[in-house]
Amino acid sequence: xNEPASDEVLMLRYKDGDLSAFEVIIEKHQxxxxxxxxxxxxxxxxxxxxxxxxxxxxxxxxxxxxxKAKFTTYLYTIxxxxxxxxxxxxxxxxxxxxxxxxxxxxxxxxxxxxKDGRANPQRDFQQKSFEQALHQAVEDLPPEQRxxxxxxxxxNLAFDEIARIVGCLPSTAKSRMRYALQSIREKLQNKFSLxxxx
Amino acid sequence: xxxKKAEEYLVDYLYQELQAKKxxxxxKHLRSCPQCAKTLESWRAIHRAYQRNAFSEExxxxxxxxxxxxxxxxxxxxxxxxxxxxxxxxxxxxxxxxAIFVIVLFLNEPKKMAMQRPQPEPVAPAxxxxxxxxxxxxxxxxxxxxxKQDSTGFEAKRSExxxxxxxxxxxxxxxxxxDLAEKNKExxxxxxxxxxxxxxxxxxxxxxxxxxxxxxxxxxxDYEQSKTEAAALKKxxxxxxxxxxxxxxxxxxxxxxxxxWRENSQRAVLMDNKKTLASDFYAAGNTYQSRGEYGKAIAQxxxxxxxxxxxxxxxxxxxxxxxxxxxVGEFDEAVKTYRQVSPSQRRVAxxxxxxxxxxxxxxxxxxxxxxxxxxxDKE
Numbered sequence: 001x002n003e004p005a006s007d008e009v010l011m012l013r014y015k016d017g018d019l020s021a022f023e024v025i026i027e028k029h030q031x032x033x034x035x036x037x038x039x040x041x042x043x044x045x046x047x048x049x050x051x052x053x054x055x056x057x058x059x060x061x062x063x064x065x066x067x068k069a070k071f072t073t074y075l076y077t078i079x080x081x082x083x084x085x086x087x088x089x090x091x092x093x094x095x096x097x098x099x100x101x102x103x104x105x106x107x108x109x110x111x112x113x114x115k116d117g118r119a120n121p122q123r124d125f126q127q128k129s130f131e132q133a134l135h136q137a138v139e140d141l142p143p144e145q146r147x148x149x150x151x152x153x154x155x156n157l158a159f160d161e162i163a164r165i166v167g168c169l170p171s172t173a174k175s176r177m178r179y180a181l182q183s184i185r186e187k188l189q190n191k192f193s194l195x196x197x198x
Numbered sequence: 199x200x201x202k203k204a205e206e207y208l209v210d211y212l213y214q215e216l217q218a219k220k221x222x223x224x225x226k227h228l229r230s231c232p233q234c235a236k237t238l239e240s241w242r243a244i245h246r247a248y249q250r251n252a253f254s255e256e257x258x259x260x261x262x263x264x265x266x267x268x269x270x271x272x273x274x275x276x277x278x279x280x281x282x283x284x285x286x287x288x289x290x291x292x293x294x295x296x297a298i299f300v301i302v303l304f305l306n307e308p309k310k311m312a313m314q315r316p317q318p319e320p321v322a323p324a325x326x327x328x329x330x331x332x333x334x335x336x337x338x339x340x341x342x343x344x345x346k347q348d349s350t351g352f353e354a355k356r357s358e359x360x361x362x363x364x365x366x367x368x369x370x371x372x373x374x375x376x377d378l379a380e381k382n383k384e385x386x387x388x389x390x391x392x393x394x395x396x397x398x399x400x401x402x403x404x405x406x407x408x409x410x411x412x413x414x415x416x417x418x419x420d421y422e423q424s425k426t427e428a429a430a431l432k433k434x435x436x437x438x439x440x441x442x443x444x445x446x447x448x449x450x451x452x453x454x455x456x457x458x459w460r461e462n463s464q465r466a467v468l469m470d471n472k473k474t475l476a477s478d479f480y481a482a483g484n485t486y487q488s489r490g491e492y493g494k495a496i497a498q499x500x501x502x503x504x505x506x507x508x509x510x511x512x513x514x515x516x517x518x519x520x521x522x523x524x525x526v527g528e529f530d531e532a533v534k535t536y537r538q539v540s541p542s543q544r545r546v547a548x549x550x551x552x553x554x555x556x557x558x559x560x561x562x563x564x565x566x567x568x569x570x571x572x573x574x575d576k577e
Contacts, residue, residue, distance in 0.1 A: 014271070022271045026264050034259040044257055044540055049508050051259065055267045059274045134247055152213065153248045159215060174209045181209070181241045188244070 007071035015062050022062075026055065033079060036150050040083050042139055050086055054079045069164065076151065076165045087143055130192060137187040145180040148173050199227040204234050212241055257541050440469035444478055451482075451494055459497070467505045476506040480515060492522040503535075513543040517550065524554055 005013070005021070007028070013021035033054060038047035057078050065074075138146060144166070151162045159177070163170040204227045210216040211224050228235045443466035450458030466475055483498030499519035502509060509515065516539045523532035532554060539547040 014275075017275055019268065019272050019275060023264070023268055026267055030259050030263060030267075031256075035256050038257060044542060045508055045510070045512070048260060048263065052263070052267065056270060059267070059271045062271075062274070130247070134244075138248075153245065159210075159213070178205070178209050181244060184244050185237075185240045189240075 007075075008067035011062060011065050011071060012067065015065055022059075029075060030055075032155060033075065036076070036154055037079060037083065039135075039138065039150050039154065040143075040146065041086060046086070050079075050082050053082045057082070070161065072155070072157065073161050073164050076155065076157070080147065080165050080167075083143075083147070133188055133191055134184070137184040140187065141180050141183060145176045145183070148176040149180040149184075152177055199223050201227075201231060201234055204228070204231065205237070208234070208238055208241070212238065212245065260538065260540065262538055440466045440471075440475060443469060444475050448482060451497070463501055467501065473506060473509075476502060476509040477511075479506070480509070480511055483515070483518065487518055487522055490525075492525045495519075495522045496526070513539050517543065517546065520547070520550060524550075524557075529554055529558055 005024075007025060010021040010025050014025070030051065034047060034051050037050045037054075038044065041047055041050065054075070058075065061078075138149060141149060147166060148162055151157045151165065152159070157165070159170045159173045163173040166173065168176075204224055207216055207220055207224050211221065216224065228238060443462045447459045447462035447466055450456070450462060463479075479498050479502050483495045483502070486492070486495035486498065496519060499515050499522065502512075502515050503519060506512070516535055520532045520535040523529075523535060533551050536547040536551045536554075
């Protein structure tokens with residue numbers, strides 16, 4: 001049986017003119033990448049635009065693509081650059097805060113718009129409060145810590161890879177992760193017991 | 199191992215990235231230090247909780263996203279390299295013979311100098327080994343253009359950003375070029391060269407006075423398109439600024455002059471670099487919709503949909519577009535439009551789709567019972 005082609009091979013195929021190879025790449029990476037960017041910027045439409053920018057840059061760079069590093073490292077390095085550019089632009093404009101509701105019209109947050117399909121309302125409420133607090137704690141992290149946290153927890157990347165993506169030493173990436181975990185722990189412990197978390 | 203050292207390795211231990219020897223050391227420390235054990239336990243709890251919750255109800259990327267990117271990817275495959283890319287390639291290719299020339303020059307130079315000296319002294323001529331490191335360094339130093347790539351092969355960020363801007367503009371530009379080509383064909387003049395193709399021409403012919411005039415007013419045009427647009431300007435069919443174009447477009451639509459609306463609205467969008475006209479198109483669409491002029495409303499909303507994707511009221515635009523399409527009987531397209539609404543408004547969109555489907559079903563039943571005649575019967 002044939003092994004599915006690696007991302008690096010797919011990129012090389014696309015470079016040689018095979019559009020279907022790029023379709024596989026988009027299908028495989030669009031949602032994880034979107035989740036990462038969405039958690040980074042906390043804005044649905046903005047995240048969509050940023051992911052679009054990432055893929056457009058990928059398309060443009062395809063003709064110079066050489067599989068020197070892992071494809072995920074390559075892709076998330078582009079995403080890192082796009083997110084940093086976004087933060088700079090945002091800082092310049094001093095626009096919306098991270099804690100603003102995602103829907104300007106009805107003031108609903110993302111968590112409020114999530115579907116509720118479970119049976120125990122009290123447990124659901126606790127669960128939802130905890131989820132909200134956890135996501136909020138992640139959102140409150142400084143960008144450089146948040147980025148490392150999301151790459152490790154959401155994308156399951158090793159610290160060496162994360163360091164290459166964000167352009168720092170592996171030890172720096174680990175120490176950012178340490179600070180992130182410490183900060184999340186402090187925030188959650190104010191509202192929940194350790195037993196709730198476990 | 200003390201607590202300070204242990205804390206350093208705790209993250210590696212948590213994510214199982216620690217070497218075997220260190221793992222044993224830290225486990226030994228954790229058995230004897232309840233404080234560090236508690237810290238690890240809380241971090242592990244956060245890790246598990248995040249893994250459990252992070253992906254359970256994650257917002258989904260829009261369904262049309264893949265098609266959008268694929269369209270650009272396909273276009274990129276068929277695109278011939280631009281003149282700047284060709285120039286960079288030429289510089290890279292020219293580097294090799296240039297480097298060889300420099301080496302030869304450097305190797306010959308000491309010999310020439312030795313021959314030109316009036317009184318040859320017993321000084322050893324420069325040997326290859328003395329010159330080579332210098333030349334080698336020159337060879338190894340990348341040219342300015344080549345510095346754009348770092349060790350992992352990523353291009354300089356500036357050129358990426360410029361390119362993304364170009365890519366974003368392209369689909370609309372090409373549509374505009376096509377429209378202008380059709381317009382010229384009708385008028386009997388030469389069709390304008392496509393924007394992309396014309397931009398890639400290294401040496402464009404000198405600009406005529408009207409073309410320069412158009413460029414002075416801020417329009418991003420090439421020579422051929424400037425000529426066409428300048429002619430249109432002269433005829434008074436299109437305006438000079440985004441606001442003027444928008445005003446003329448709206449006046450055209452109010453008079454049912456579709457051609458004028460199309461030309462000017464497209465031009466307004468093209469010149470609207472700051473994306474400030476979105477709210478005007480949106481407001482106009484809403485006015486037409488409230489008056490029951492659904493065709494005009496659809497025109498406004500579709501223009502918004504294809505050119506102002508990041509407009510903050512896009513969900514409402516899509517819902518209203520769906521409603522208007524449903525009003526004119528375009529049920530399938532209405533359903534497709536509702537499905538493009540983002541997850542935050544998906545419940546509303548789903549309700550409307552269901553209502554539309556019920557309506558369709560009811561119409562079918564009435565038609566089959568003979569209470570309502572079909573369109574053909576009416577004719």
